[in-house]
Amino acid sequence: MKKLFALLMLTGIAVGGFAQDNWVSLFNGKNLKGWKKLNGTAEYRIEDGAIVGISRVNTPNTFLCTEQTFGDFILEMYFKVDDGLNSGIQFRSNSIPEYANGTVHGYQYEIDPSKRAWSGGVYDEARRGWLYPMSKNPKAQNAFKPGEWNKVRIEVIGDRIRTWLNGVPTADILDNANATGFIALQVHGIGNNTAMEGKTVRWKNIRICTTDLETEKMAEIPCLPQVNCIPNTISEREAAEGWVLLWDGKTTNGWRGAKRTDFPPSGWEIRDNMLCVQKSDGRESANGGDIVTTRTYKNFELVVDFQITNGANSGIKYFVDPEMNKGEGSAIGCEFQILDDQRHPDAKLGVKGNRKLGSLYDLIPAPEQKPFRPGQFNTAKIIVKGNHVEHWLNDVKLIEYERNNAEWNALVAYSKYRDWPNFGNAESGYILLQDHGDEVRFKNIKIRELE
Amino acid sequence: MKKLFALLMLTGIAVGGFAQDNWVSLFNGKNLKGWKKLNGTAEYRIEDGAIVGISRVNTPNTFLCTEQTFGDFILEMYFKVDDGLNSGIQFRSNSIPEYANGTVHGYQYEIDPSKRAWSGGVYDEARRGWLYPMSKNPKAQNAFKPGEWNKVRIEVIGDRIRTWLNGVPTADILDNANATGFIALQVHGIGNNTAMEGKTVRWKNIRICTTDLETEKMAEIPCLPQVNCIPNTISEREAAEGWVLLWDGKTTNGWRGAKRTDFPPSGWEIRDNMLCVQKSDGRESANGGDIVTTRTYKNFELVVDFQITNGANSGIKYFVDPEMNKGEGSAIGCEFQILDDQRHPDAKLGVKGNRKLGSLYDLIPAPEQKPFRPGQFNTAKIIVKGNHVEHWLNDVKLIEYERNNAEWNALVAYSKYRDWPNFGNAESGYILLQDHGDEVRFKNIKIRELE
Numbered sequence: 038m039k040k041l042f043a044l045l046m047l048t049g050i051a052v053g054g055f056a057q058d059n060w061v062s063l064f065n066g067k068n069l070k071g072w073k074k075l076n077g078t079a080e081y082r083i084e085d086g087a088i089v090g091i092s093r094v095n096t097p098n099t100f101l102c103t104e105q106t107f108g109d110f111i112l113e114m115y116f117k118v119d120d121g122l123n124s125g126i127q128f129r130s131n132s133i134p135e136y137a138n139g140t141v142h143g144y145q146y147e148i149d150p151s152k153r154a155w156s157g158g159v160y161d162e163a164r165r166g167w168l169y170p171m172s173k174n175p176k177a178q179n180a181f182k183p184g185e186w187n188k189v190r191i192e193v194i195g196d197r198i199r200t201w202l203n204g205v206p207t208a209d210i211l212d213n214a215n216a217t218g219f220i221a222l223q224v225h226g227i228g229n230n231t232a233m234e235g236k237t238v239r240w241k242n243i244r245i246c247t248t249d250l251e252t253e254k255m256a257e258i259p260c261l262p263q264v265n266c267i268p269n270t271i272s273e274r275e276a277a278e279g280w281v282l283l284w285d286g287k288t289t290n291g292w293r294g295a296k297r298t299d300f301p302p303s304g305w306e307i308r309d310n311m312l313c314v315q316k317s318d319g320r321e322s323a324n325g326g327d328i329v330t331t332r333t334y335k336n337f338e339l340v341v342d343f344q345i346t347n348g349a350n351s352g353i354k355y356f357v358d359p360e361m362n363k364g365e366g367s368a369i370g371c372e373f374q375i376l377d378d379q380r381h382p383d384a385k386l387g388v389k390g391n392r393k394l395g396s397l398y399d400l401i402p403a404p405e406q407k408p409f410r411p412g413q414f415n416t417a418k419i420i421v422k423g424n425h426v427e428h429w430l431n432d433v434k435l436i437e438y439e440r441n442n443a444e445w446n447a448l449v450a451y452s453k454y455r456d457w458p459n460f461g462n463a464e465s466g467y468i469l470l471q472d473h474g475d476e477v478r479f480k481n482i483k484i485r486e487l488e
Numbered sequence: 489m490k491k492l493f494a495l496l497m498l499t500g501i502a503v504g505g506f507a508q509d510n511w512v513s514l515f516n517g518k519n520l521k522g523w524k525k526l527n528g529t530a531e532y533r534i535e536d537g538a539i540v541g542i543s544r545v546n547t548p549n550t551f552l553c554t555e556q557t558f559g560d561f562i563l564e565m566y567f568k569v570d571d572g573l574n575s576g577i578q579f580r581s582n583s584i585p586e587y588a589n590g591t592v593h594g595y596q597y598e599i600d601p602s603k604r605a606w607s608g609g610v611y612d613e614a615r616r617g618w619l620y621p622m623s624k625n626p627k628a629q630n631a632f633k634p635g636e637w638n639k640v641r642i643e644v645i646g647d648r649i650r651t652w653l654n655g656v657p658t659a660d661i662l663d664n665a666n667a668t669g670f671i672a673l674q675v676h677g678i679g680n681n682t683a684m685e686g687k688t689v690r691w692k693n694i695r696i697c698t699t700d701l702e703t704e705k706m707a708e709i710p711c712l713p714q715v716n717c718i719p720n721t722i723s724e725r726e727a728a729e730g731w732v733l734l735w736d737g738k739t740t741n742g743w744r745g746a747k748r749t750d751f752p753p754s755g756w757e758i759r760d761n762m763l764c765v766q767k768s769d770g771r772e773s774a775n776g777g778d779i780v781t782t783r784t785y786k787n788f789e790l791v792v793d794f795q796i797t798n799g800a801n802s803g804i805k806y807f808v809d810p811e812m813n814k815g816e817g818s819a820i821g822c823e824f825q826i827l828d829d830q831r832h833p834d835a836k837l838g839v840k841g842n843r844k845l846g847s848l849y850d851l852i853p854a855p856e857q858k859p860f861r862p863g864q865f866n867t868a869k870i871i872v873k874g875n876h877v878e879h880w881l882n883d884v885k886l887i888e889y890e891r892n893n894a895e896w897n898a899l900v901a902y903s904k905y906r907d908w909p910n911f912g913n914a915e916s917g918y919i920l921l922q923d924h925g926d927e928v929r930f931k932n933i934k935i936r937e938l939e
Contacts, residue, residue, distance in 0.1 A: 389901040401898040436894045444889040444899060447852040450840040451902035 079224035087241035090224035102221035127221035157207025180205035212266035268310035301325035335465035349475035356466035372398035530675035538692035541675035553672035578672035608658025631656035663717035719761035752776035786916035800926035807917035823849035
């Protein structure tokens with residue numbers, strides 16, 4: 038795989054166009070004609086044919102933006118950055134009064150000289166956060182050359198965003214949030230850290246291509262991990278891997294109330310591509326009630342993007358038997374706990390954190406250190422292969438366990454599930470989204486059934 | 489293996505001697521000359537050249553015994569038994585005033601037409617109970633022919649006892665409890681069960697060989713499971729398998745107090761081949777205190793024969809770190825619980841039986857149905873292979889578990905071990921015998937270290 042990857046990279050570079058006549062320079066090497074500064078007050082100078090951004094204390098992120106906007110394009114440039122200074126290159130970005138008082142927002146090609154080494158990843162500035170953290174593509178994390186000029190390539194064509202760093206493919210995204218916008222060079226805010234003041238980031242040889250894109254664009258790189266950010270869709274690649282939508286993004290098809298034959302008439306809401314639990318009084322399954330799939334699943338990989346509101350409690354259950362608990366409260370099954378660990382009191386209950394986000398509720402605690410992104414959408418993944426089960430959060434495995442054995446039964450016997458016969462040992466079950474009386478939003482609910 | 493077994497059986501039969509001149513008949517086919525009845529009042533008649541034993545209510549086991557006693561010999565005969573009637577053939581058995589008022593006791597070749605199918609196994613009548621239950625040798629459990637004549641062969645030479653049923657090797661025992669005694673035909677007691685009255689068991693063609701035994705005896709059958717009942721010894725076969733004594737049967741060598749550098753000066757006693765916890769007040773490690781091995785063990789198979797007194801509590805711990813708990817109470821480690829489930833109050837505490845005999849104490853319950861033999865010695869076996877651990881009782885696996893994972897840690901977090909750091913996850917540890925203030929006896933403590 039590594040060899041194929043390297044080969045494709047080289048091929049990609051060879052195919053990558055050098056037809057100079059399709060390309061236009063965005064910087065004349067002498068002054069900042071065609072650029073304007075927004076958002077912050079960091080300084081931009083010109084030195085030796087390069088734009089130099091200089092960090093300054095007590096200013097937010099500063100952006101040097103093209104006056105022109107661009108839709109589909111290929112952008113190339115070189116950058117050099119001081120140790121310790123985060124930076125980035127915005128594209129299809131905007132500043133409009135209607136959005137956060139004109140805050141610059143949109144796609145950012147990350148420049149990250151830190152140990153994290155996420156350069157080449159893509160961040161949705163001042164909006165959704167990380168679209169393509171480089172943890173998705175660790176093989177490319179050594180592409181950055183500290184203290185040297187680094188070559189950037191960004192291809193933005195239709196719903197497809199791809200990035201390269203020094204010829205190494207770094208990100209591959211499907212997204213449709215912004216069709217057009219300016220390009221901008223970021224000097225990241227440094228707060229009041231005077232030790233950071235005066236750090237620089239440089240850009241040069243900035244050129245863009247907006248014609249003949251189908252000729253100029255790089256070849257496909259099938260082994261590069263792709264992220265599909267278009268809400269509630271299955272990409273070609275996902276379809277080829279067997280993924281299907283478990284929620285269609287528009288209707289209640291495929292779901293019903295856990296304790297009723299139809300979908301709850303209230304308590305749940307579909308808006309802005311999201312399936313939302315409405316806020317009520319925080320009680321378990323007391324308003325609209327839990328919802329479950331209309332069929333059962335046995336071996337599968339399930340992903341669910343979820344966003345919690347402050348103090349919220351919810352969960353994703355599996356191996357659910359809605360017939361088991363006909364009384365009050367939630368239906369019975371294994372639960373990938375969703376919780377605001379910082380604000381909800383249940384985080385402090387249970388045993389050693391086994392009621393915190395990502396835990397197998399009341400049974401197996403997720404690790405304290407986990408890649409939760411507050412305020413943003415996070416991706417829960419549940420993998421079931423027979424008796425082996427895994428919980429993942431944003432591509433990091435939190436826990437795994439084996440069920441249907443004496444150790445599992447002994448653990449259950451200690452938990453609040455002790456009185457439910459044979460808890461967690463069913464061969465198959467329904468999948469459930471929990472109403473715990475707090476507003477929580479779900480989208481991109483996808484499942485892939487396994488052998 | 490099956491083929492080899494069959495081949496060896498056939499070879500054995502071929503080698504087995506038919507040199508008539510070495511053999512003497514024990515029954516003349518006409519009357520019971522040379523035999524006497526002991527213990528009970530069941531009837532013995534002669535019909536068609538066979539001795540017929542007839543069951544009778546309200547009498548204990550009855551034995552028709554040879555007047556002559558025998559030391560080393562090979563015994564052959566045929567038997568036929570009615571459905572439902574248990575019976576047996578005693579050998580090297582005795583009836584002396586000094587032992588239980590003359591109760592017949594000693595080795596018994598089992599005749600068991602029940603579904604259990606233990607015919608050919610060896611029981612120590614009115615003394616130690618089962619020496620060779622046929623669960624040791626399940627391949628031979630279909631040798632018995634219901635309703636037909638069955639051929640018995642018993643070889644008793646020195647410390648070696650071997651049995652056959654219809655040419656199938658059934659038992660292989662090393663024992664030195666009795667060097668000589670009579671032969672006897674048992675009619676088992678039936679209590680007051682009148683429905684069983686009149687059931688019969690028949691014996692014929694009873695012959696014995698006491699000379700040229702080395703020539704007459706069967707060949708070795710290495711794949712036949714052998715039981716070593718000679719206290720605190722390692723048989724040749726055990727030695728070849730890597731077993732060593734963890735207790736030498738005579739001294740305190742290799743052991744020390746869990747919280748002291750020497751062996752406890754009181755509270756423990758060595759007598760009659762047994763290492764005994766002396767009775768005190770039932771408190772945990774408050775009298776002599778726990779004892780531990782003087783070195784640690786990593787991967788191993790450990791067997792311990794234990795006998796509890798009424799209401800007793802004790803245990804075998806492993807992965808023990810004696811430095812962990814320097815205060816009162818038992819040293820910390822995983823525990824194969826030893827308990828009188830019927831009489832000790834702890835059996836009802838804990839969760840779903842996780843403090844009963846054979847359980848991983850306070851963590852994983854042994855099944856309710858387990859092959860415990862009240863009053864007798866029972867064999868605990870603990871197998872550790874890295875993170876995989878098993879508890880066995882009398883050749884039956886009770887539980888198995890994996891440690892050093894999130895599920896294990898979650899289970900521990902619920903238990904009384906929750907506050908001991910990284911409980912049960914050590915790569916190696918000491919082995920411990922617990923003093924819980926009740927008299928408990930240990931012997932045949934053997935260990936085999938694994939890779």
